[in-house]
Amino acid sequence: MDNTRTYDVAVIGGGLAGLSAALLLARAGWRTVLFEKGHYPAHKVCGEYVSHESWSFLQHLGIPLHELDLPSIDRLVLTAPNGSTFRTGLTMGGFGISRYRLDALLADAARAAGVTLLEGTRVEDVTQSDGFTLQVRSKDGVRETFRTKACCGAWGKKSNLDVQGGRAFLAAQDRRLNNFIGVKYHVETEWPQNAIGLHNFPGGYCGISRVEDDRYCLCYLARAAALRAHGGSLPRLEQEVLSVNPHLKKIFAGSTVLTPFPVTIAQVSFASKARVESGVLMLGDAAGMISPLCGNGMSIALHTGKIAAEGITAFLRGSCTRAAMESEYDRAWRRQFGPRLRRGRLLQRFFGGSAVSNAFVGLFRTVPALAGPVIRSTHGEVF
Secondary structure, eight states: OOOOEEEEEEOOSSSSSHHHHHHHHEEEEEOOEEESSSOOOOSSSOOEEEEEEGHHHHHHTTTOOGSSSSOOEEEEEEETTOOOOEEEHHHHHHEOOOOOHHHHHHHOOOOOOOOOETEEEEEEEEEEEESSSEEEETTTTOEEEEEEEEEEEOOOOHHHHHTEEEEEGGGGGTTTTTEEEEHHHHHHEOOOEEEEEEEEETEEEEEEOOOOOEEEEEEEEHHHHHHHHHHTTTHHHHHHGGGSSSSHHHHHHEEEEEEOOOOEEEEEEOOOOOOEEEEEOOGGGOOOOOOTTTTTTTHHHHHHHHHHHHHHHHHTTTTOOHHHHHHHHHHHHHHHHHHHHHHHHHHHTTTTSHHHHHHHHHHHHHHHGHHHHHHHTOOOOOO
């Protein structure tokens, strides 16, 4: 007896990109299944600043942002390891909301739209042959087979499926763009409610901005080698490396860490990635991760979900071939996000080393007019 379950679309990964795509596809009438290996709500390593380019889209998805009393962020504070500081306004600006809150709201909206959302479920294998066959396993060890006409990969920064598929970015050797660790805290602290801080330290950078419930997201990226050099101890790394920057020293000394933090992630890579792999449309960080120096990773993830849902809907309606859908998704992705990710990787090369970071912030202080074009180039348009 064949117990294979059949859907129109499978979405692998229930972050911002996967949830937004699944929700839109279900609203369009397609039978959609989403596999999420974790459970909602959950904390994830993320800067938790969302550009205003996403505000109207999130409300379209059913997220009542205007009712959530979220902090509005319209100032940037950029500091160098030597303490040099540059302050400027953010023309578009954004708002703060935790992934704990936003992902859960999107998951509820997806279920309400008719998405079959399977939490605690890992996809172990995906094969393409006149559609897709997915082998999945629940947290209880139950294995099932699913067949779908289309498939999205929205599993974030790195997955067992990346390794299984031998994706090219895993072999990238540029150490300036690879092998970072990410660490996030929620803290109670003194920091301007309307400002996002980006504080550089030797080998990395740390962001701070307010989210809901009068708490702040404090999130940093550091090289994995630096953590190893400090015995794998985050407190040592923070005291001996991050606190070289006097602003970070003050923030860490004056903040109260909330439970259950920290949360961490390893093997973070900013290398280029393919947007389509063996017929699977890659969404969000699975298609390429933007440097936190540019911010807006949450907005890019949401926007990729929208683009993928539009392309898949055209394919399922018979308006285009599978090959045309894949080609158009790749073109649309590169047109919308390619320049922003390239600029992010370029900016990242100017940070990480103390001397270069000090000089870069010093340049902005000397010629403030340079900051505006750089900041605008990292933001997208309302979608």
